[in-house]
Amino acid sequence: MKRVQLFEFEDFSWFPTWLRTCMTNLIVVLQKAMGIADVLTDLIARVLLEKKLDRVVDLGSGSGGAMPEVLAKLQQREGLGDVQLLMTDLYPNTTFIQKFNQDLSDKIAYHQTAVDATNFSKIPKGLKTMINSFHHMRPAVARAILKSAEENRQAILIYEMAENKMPLFVWWLLLPLSLVIVMLMALLMTPFVRPLTCQQLVFTYLIPLIPICYAWDGQASLPRMYAFQDIDELLKGLGGNAYTWEKGHAKKGNGKKLGTYLLGFPTTQ
Numbered sequence: 001m002k003r004v005q006l007f008e009f010e011d012f013s014w015f016p017t018w019l020r021t022c023m024t025n026l027i028v029v030l031q032k033a034m035g036i037a038d039v040l041t042d043l044i045a046r047v048l049l050e051k052k053l054d055r056v057v058d059l060g061s062g063s064g065g066a067m068p069e070v071l072a073k074l075q076q077r078e079g080l081g082d083v084q085l086l087m088t089d090l091y092p093n094t095t096f097i098q099k100f101n102q103d104l105s106d107k108i109a110y111h112q113t114a115v116d117a118t119n120f121s122k123i124p125k126g127l128k129t130m131i132n133s134f135h136h137m138r139p140a141v142a143r144a145i146l147k148s149a150e151e152n153r154q155a156i157l158i159y160e161m162a163e164n165k166m167p168l169f170v171w172w173l174l175l176p177l178s179l180v181i182v183m184l185m186a187l188l189m190t191p192f193v194r195p196l197t198c199q200q201l202v203f204t205y206l207i208p209l210i211p212i213c214y215a216w217d218g219q220a221s222l223p224r225m226y227a228f229q230d231i232d233e234l235l236k237g238l239g240g241n242a243y244t245w246e247k248g249h250a251k252k253g254n255g256k257k258l259g260t261y262l263l264g265f266p267t268t269q
Helices: 017-034 034-052 067-074 094-101 139-151 168-192 198-206 209-224 228-234
Strands: 055-058 084-087 108-110 126-133 156-160 241-249 257-266
Touching: 017 034, 017 168, 017 209, 034 067, 034 126, 034 156, 034 241, 034 257, 055 067, 067 084, 084 168, 084 209, 094 108, 139 156, 139 228, 168 198, 168 209, 198 209
Parallel strands: 055 084, 055 126, 084 108, 126 156
Antiparallel strands: 156 257, 241 257
């Protein structure tokens, strides 16, 4: 496989939840600047309409990421006004459960118990999504997720906002410069974080713990992503049996590529 198994700080159970949240806040700002929500809305809307689904079940949601914004955009599309979003995680955070479950009129909810993405038989019905999280899965787990989706005849959309196409030795060569650039980006993006807390400010500008961890995780995620040839390897033996897999580059409205996707769906009811 082209993918390599580097570590990211947010993968460790000992990594502080507040620090993980602060890093996620920066990712949300970056995604808004890049227009990720519009790209996801187009991808998800297509599947919901074609498969006549009215709920998105996001796997590995963390603090929600871009999905609440995506839901709002989906509900503005014709025929999707009643779409619901259920966010889930293997380790759901009580803070975000309370945040998203206090007002169910917005059709957003956070599942209160653990959801294992490798066992689709126990996951609530709806289009399953994994947004910028599939690269965290080791090959055996990634394969299990895809296999379970097909065996349980559930539609799944996997999206990564970047692509693993740089030779590994070039990545290592450019890493020092890349880390500095991303740290500087963190300093520039922080004022746009909402809500902007004292904790986010202190550990960005006075004690730059957030920029350091954010820069490493952002750069380490690139070689961890599954390249298209890796996806082909994960899918060996899958497909057929009235289930189809499709992969490709996600595109913005102007046709510019923005990330990659893998879509699996049953071709018959």
